[in-house]
Amino acid sequence: MRLSSYVVASLSGALLLAACGNPSSTPNVRSGPQSQHPVTYGPNHVPATPGQMLAAVGSVDAMLEGTGISAADIGEAVFGSADSTTDLSRPIALFQSACLQQAPDVAAIARVAAASGLDVERPSANQVYASEWTDTATTSLQVNIESAYVFECATTSVVSQSVSAKEAQSAFFTALGLQHTNGQATTTISGSRYTISHKMFDGGGFGVNEHAFLLQSPSP
Numbered sequence: 030m031r032l033s034s035y036v037v038a039s040l041s042g043a044l045l046l047a048a049c050g051n052p053s054s055t056p057n058v059r060s061g062p063q064s065q066h067p068v069t070y071g072p073n074h075v076p077a078t079p080g081q082m083l084a085a086v087g088s089v090d091a092m093l094e095g096t097g098i099s100a101a102d103i104g105e106a107v108f109g110s111a112d113s114t115t116d117l118s119r120p121i122a123l124f125q126s127a128c129l130q131q132a133p134d135v136a137a138i139a140r141v142a143a144a145s146g147l148d149v150e151r152p153s154a155n156q157v158y159a160s161e162w163t164d165t166a167t168t169s170l171q172v173n174i175e176s177a178y179v180f181e182c183a184t185t186s187v188v189s190q191s192v193s194a195k196e197a198q199s200a201f202f203t204a205l206g207l208q209h210t211n212g213q214a215t216t217t218i219s220g221s222r223y224t225i226s227h228k229m230f231d232g233g234g235f236g237v238n239e240h241a242f243l244l245q246s247p248s249p
Contacts, residue, residue: 112189112190112236112237113189114188114189115188115189115191115192116188117186117188117192117197117200117201117240118200118204119168119186120168120184120185120186120240120242121184121200121201121204121242122204123141123142123145123147123168123170123184124182124183124184124201124242124244125204125205126141126145127141127142127145127170127182127184128170128182128183128184128242128244129205129216129218129244132180132182132218132223132244133180133218133219133221133246135154135155135156135157135172135173138157138170138172138182139151139157139159139172142157142159142170143159146161147159147160147161147168147169147170148160148161152174155172155173156172156173156174157170157171157172157173157174158170158171158172158174159171167186167187167188168184168185168186169184169185169186170182170183170184170185171183171184171185176245178245178246178247179246179247180223180244180245180246181243181244181245181246182243182244183241183242183243183244184241184242185239185240185241185242186239186240187232187237187238187239187240188237188238188240189237189238190232190236190237190238192238192240193229194212194227194229194240197227197229197240198212198227201227201242202214202227205225207225209225209227212226212227212228213225213226213227214226221246222246222247223244223245223246224243224244224245224246225242225243225244226242226243226245227240227241227242227243228240228241228243229241
C-alpha cells in the first residue's frame with residue numbers, strides 16, 4: 030500500500046506529538062539513540078528535534094487499528110526502499126570522519142556533516158542534528174541530542190531487518206580496526222577516555238531496524 034505524502038505528513042505529526050507531548054510518558058521515541066534516555070535527562074537535554082518523528086511500534090499499531098494502514102505501510106512510505114538496503118558503510122564512514130576525527134569539536138563535526146551532504150541543524154552551540162533522507166539513504170548524525178552523557182556523537186542508519194546486530198558490529202569495528210566486547214570498545218582522544226559502541230533498535234512492524242554507532246564520554 031502506497032501512502033500519499035499528505036497522509037505520511039499527518040501521521041508523522043501525530044506520532045511526534047504522541048511521542049513527545051508528555052514527559053511522564055515515553056518521550057522522544059525518536060530518530061536516534063540519544064532519545065533512549067527517557068527518564069533521567071542529562072546536561073544536554075533539549076526538546077525533540079524535527080527529525081524525531083516515529084513512535085514505538087506498539088503505539089503505532091494501536092493508533093492505526095481500524096484504519097487499514099499498517100506499520101509496514103508507514104515504513105514503506107517513510108523509509109522508501111530501506112527495507113531492502115543492507116549497506117551500513119555510509120554511517121560508519123561518517124562516524125569515522127566526523128565523530129572520531131573531530132571530537133570533541135562540535136563545530137568541526139557540523140562542518141564535516143555538511144560537507145558530507147547532510148542537512149544540518151544546530152539547536153545550540155554544543156549540539157548538532159544532521160540528516161539525510163532519500164529513498165535508499167536514511168542516515169543521521171547527532172551530537173549531544175537528548176543525551177545523558179557529557180559528550181555524545183552518534184551516527185545512525187535505517188536498513189533491512191536482515192542485517193543482524195552481530196553483522197553490523199563486525200562491519201563497524203573491523204572498519205575502525207578495533208576489538209570489541211559485546212559491541213563496545215574504548216579509545217582515548219586528546220587525553221580523554223571515550224566509549225565506542227554499536228546499538229540496534231528493533232523496528233518491528235516497520236520492517237526495518239535502526240543501527241547506531243556511538244562515541245560517548247564519560248559514562249553517566
